[in-house]
Amino acid sequence: xxxxxxxxxxxxxxxxxxxxxxxxxxxxxxxxxxxxxxxxxxxxxxxxxxxxxxxxxxxxxxxxxxxxxxxxxxxxxxxxxxxxxxxxxxxxxxxxxxxxxxxxxxxxxxxxxxxxxxxxxxxxxxxxxxxxxxxxxxxxxxxxxxxxxxxxxxxxxxxxxxxxxxxxxxxxxxxxxxx
Amino acid sequence: xxxxxxxxxxxxxxxxxxxxxxxxxxxxxxxxxxxxxxxxxxxxxxxxxxxxxxxxxxxxxxxxxxxxxxxxxxxxxxxxxxxxxxxxxxxxxxxxxxxxxxxxxxxxxxxxxxxxxxxxxxxxxxxxxxxxxxxxxxxxxxxxxxxxxxxxxxxxxxxxxxxxxxxxxxxxxxxxxxxxxxxxxxxxxxxxxxxxxxxxxxxxxxxxxxxxxxxxxxxxxxxxxxxxxxxxxxxxxxxxxxxxxxxxxxxxxxxxxxxxxxxxxxxxxxxxxx
Numbered sequence: 001x002x003x004x005x006x007x008x009x010x011x012x013x014x015x016x017x018x019x020x021x022x023x024x025x026x027x028x029x030x031x032x033x034x035x036x037x038x039x040x041x042x043x044x045x046x047x048x049x050x051x052x053x054x055x056x057x058x059x060x061x062x063x064x065x066x067x068x069x070x071x072x073x074x075x076x077x078x079x080x081x082x083x084x085x086x087x088x089x090x091x092x093x094x095x096x097x098x099x100x101x102x103x104x105x106x107x108x109x110x111x112x113x114x115x116x117x118x119x120x121x122x123x124x125x126x127x128x129x130x131x132x133x134x135x136x137x138x139x140x141x142x143x144x145x146x147x148x149x150x151x152x153x154x155x156x157x158x159x160x161x162x163x164x165x166x167x168x169x170x171x172x173x174x175x176x177x178x179x
Numbered sequence: 180x181x182x183x184x185x186x187x188x189x190x191x192x193x194x195x196x197x198x199x200x201x202x203x204x205x206x207x208x209x210x211x212x213x214x215x216x217x218x219x220x221x222x223x224x225x226x227x228x229x230x231x232x233x234x235x236x237x238x239x240x241x242x243x244x245x246x247x248x249x250x251x252x253x254x255x256x257x258x259x260x261x262x263x264x265x266x267x268x269x270x271x272x273x274x275x276x277x278x279x280x281x282x283x284x285x286x287x288x289x290x291x292x293x294x295x296x297x298x299x300x301x302x303x304x305x306x307x308x309x310x311x312x313x314x315x316x317x318x319x320x321x322x323x324x325x326x327x328x329x330x331x332x333x334x335x336x337x338x339x340x341x342x343x344x345x346x347x348x349x350x351x352x353x354x355x356x357x358x359x360x361x362x363x364x365x366x367x368x369x370x371x372x373x374x375x376x377x378x379x380x381x382x383x384x385x386x387x388x389x390x391x392x393x394x395x396x397x398x399x400x401x402x403x404x405x406x407x408x409x410x411x412x413x414x415x416x417x418x419x420x421x422x423x424x425x426x427x428x429x430x431x432x433x434x435x436x437x438x439x440x441x442x443x444x445x446x447x448x449x450x451x452x453x
Contacts, residue, residue, distance in 0.1 A: 016209045019387070020200060105194060127196065158188050
């Protein structure tokens, strides 16, 4: 077994469930999250042959976030019709189905997807993964204070854009929240 | 339209943070990755890692030539699996393609509905030389007069780019041009037989329909497929499209036979002196 293969299997054991949960939260689709998990580790495997990665968890996390938002961007013009969503076993709508149908939640996710790399990464880590500022700072090589300020700016940005996304020009430009 | 309050945003984010995928889904995902990693470790060029994927993700500097070879390899596969009248037509197309004195090929690799695509350009000269542009790399290959030389340079500094141990291009070039000419047959044995075979595709009765033939090749175990457009009259392929619906990856290969480049264009020394 090569070192790279061993590292990836260790990463899978250590953080696989967490990464899968992250992908589910960002795509709101379990089936898509499973697909993206495979895609994520294929990417990591490709990278492992050519790069020396010092922090696999951080790299995997960043790649997962990018994959999920890339998927959202590719699929935004073809939203899943209600009949395309798996039928619930009972009449009770699952929390995931409910969120999938929640337009405001979708808008929040789409707006986050418009952000640039580090801001998006930090914000998702803080508010969707519920990580501490200290942990995030360590992952993205910033101070906790900087992370706090970054998240605050993102919140302000979301407050400005969510709810207005049905205007014709909305959602087409990349938002640059200063790092 | 009214804006959303900060409290509402936090409430939505709270909802998202509380999502937990089902245990079954998490188990499936992890087992699937474990299986893929094991397969990848045992045989990195098979299973879910298509040769296309290897090339798309590869860090090699001479990607352009390798990508061109994939197209040609795909053409061979079509020839192998084809049947009946269409096969004859396809055989004519591959033969015709080999006979053209020069051509250029522009490759766009990216995702459906994405504005960003990687662009690679390749030119073949009358005397068996190749020039390719891939990002900041310029690649020269010379197979004229029995030579077999491949050189890569940085476009800005004009300095040679070091050879990469994972250099697929050099490997493919060796297979493609063993005797100094662009031969399709030599690639047959090297291409994995993972395709279901070729099928002509029905095309709509559009303005160009009478002049166009379209072929399709599907992968055996994945939804990946290739579409190939060719001209009925000249028998020349004009476009190849690779699609992987699983992740929306796609590659477009556009052939052009109209522009003949000067000999100097294929000369690495001229390039370095410019």
